Amino acid sequence: MSVLVTGGAGYIGSHVVRLLQERGEDVVVVDDLSNGKPERVGNAVLETFDLSDADATVKLGALMLKHEVDAVIHFAALKQIGESMERPLWYYKANVEGMRHLIGAMQDAGVKTMVFSSSAGTYGQPDVDMITEKTPCQPINPYGQTKLIGEWMLDNAARFGMNSIKLRYFNVAGAGAPELRDTAMMNLVPIVYNRLLAGQDVVINGDDYPTPDGTCVRDYVHVVDLAEAHLVALDRLRGIRSGTAEPLAQTVFNAGNGIGYSVREVIDAISPVIGRTLDPVVGPRREGDPPRLVADASAITEVLGWKASRTLEDMVRSACPPELLAGHRGEKDGDVEQ
Ligand SMILES: NC(=O)c1ccc[n+]([C@@H]2O[C@H](COP(=O)([O-])OP(=O)(O)OC[C@H]3O[C@@H](n4cnc5c(N)ncnc54)[C@H](O)[C@@H]3O)[C@@H](O)[C@H]2O)c1
Incomplete structure (x- = not known):
């Protein structure tokens, strides 16, 4: 079979x-x-x-x-x-x-x-x-x-x-092993990491939504x-x-997780992972982005007995490219130490 x-x-x-x-x-x-x-x-x-x-x-x-x-x-x-x-x-x-x-x-x-x-x-x-x-x-x-x-x-x-x-x-979001990471730049977490790798600003698309911190809320x-x-x-x-x-x-x-995280909360969760505080630039809204999309995930728990258990920190840490991780020593650092 x-x-x-x-x-x-x-x-x-x-x-x-x-x-x-x-x-x-x-x-x-x-x-x-x-x-x-x-x-x-x-x-x-x-x-x-x-x-x-x-x-x-x-x-x-x-x-x-x-x-x-x-x-x-x-x-x-x-x-x-x-x-x-x-x-x-x-x-x-x-x-x-x-x-x-x-x-x-x-x-x-x-x-x-x-x-x-x-x-x-x-x-x-x-x-x-x-x-x-x-x-x-x-x-x-x-x-x-x-x-x-x-x-x-x-x-x-x-x-x-x-x-x-x-x-x-x-x-x-996240990864179970480094080689299985999401490399496509379609979701927030890989988009942020790819911008950081490219030395670009992290961008929030709109902070004037009717949500607690003004940024879009999603279920991760x-x-x-x-x-x-x-x-x-x-x-x-x-x-x-x-x-x-x-x-x-x-x-x-x-x-889903049944928990909504805002774009700003996700970006804030990345800061300790990379060891520096991110200061995102606020850009205009993206067309068609609803303020909030969060799952009620109670049915899958009741009927199938499954419930998500991993945290936002688990997601952003496991998704982080090794070269961005706090404390990572790249070739350049090694050279300096020698
Ligand atoms: N990633 C997300 O956040 C997300 C959210 C909702 C739903 N989904 C759904 O989950 C599924 C997997 O998503 P993913 O993020 O792993 O995407 P992915 O692009 O990484 O994986 C899809 C795989 O299918 C292959 N593929 C695409 N079209 C094919 C075809 N016609 N014939 C044979 N192979 C084909 C691709 O080569 C790829 O390896 C998709 O059906 C997607 O719509 C993903």
Whole structure:
């Protein structure tokens, strides 16, 4: 038996691949390496192709039979909101076609279990204090739309026996190991570190929002906590631990922390990690940034027994490039000492 992890060479997927391997599972990764790194998958089988290719269903089906796949964790997707607005059909092809091929292959190969990476982007910009799974989904960009469609496709696949859990992620940060760090500059923490590495000012986009310190508030979850949530979901679908693989009444869960941190709080948390006080520059608001997006994560705790446990400090410290860590001695320092 093995687990197929699509997008397993990516940031979050590679953390799940590692946890699966650490508990002795055989893992097969499919990743087109458009944003993944092969060195992240350890000794997993890595097949490099695009899930949205016309022949992907056939390739995936053959792979599932060959490796006796019994469950799929589906991360592979394009994920940049701005890009999705510029090239919506490309996003539909990658994310929706990719999902269609994957579900089709699972149906052909008789694989009925999937954990799916969904997103808080499915909600859009709800004007609520805490977002629950019952908060209406009104995605405001093609990226969020493709994630919601992916959820619907899985719900429809339940008619032919698909047993799925969709995890809606919020802001993911941190790293379980230095080589698995998020290198894409799309989320606040890597953006700050990349600016520091480049010797640039740290920028806050707007400090006049209706929040306690005026900066946007988001729900941040440590990537290792999130990776563990996938294993908990997978085990529930396979009937491990709970003793039942019966379909759940609820299959969509917010995989958040339930705690909102402001942009300024996140930047302040970075200062002790790098050993100097950051003095961010305040720039204009970014278009379309809602003041607050925080998950009510109580359902996943109640139903699946998962709760994020790592702190903001854990996230920013583990995400920090070694050369920025307080006390780090670079080559230059070493030279001086000699
Ligand atoms: N990072 C976040 O904060 C966040 C938040 C919400 C949801 N998500 C979702 O989580 C999943 C993983 O995100 P991530 O941050 O690890 O992104 P990532 O880009 O690091 O990982 C995605 C992986 O999928 C691969 N991939 C993309 N399209 C593919 C395709 N068509 N065929 C085969 N492989 C393909 C990429 O090469 C990459 O390795 C995505 O589905 C994303 O939408 C991420």
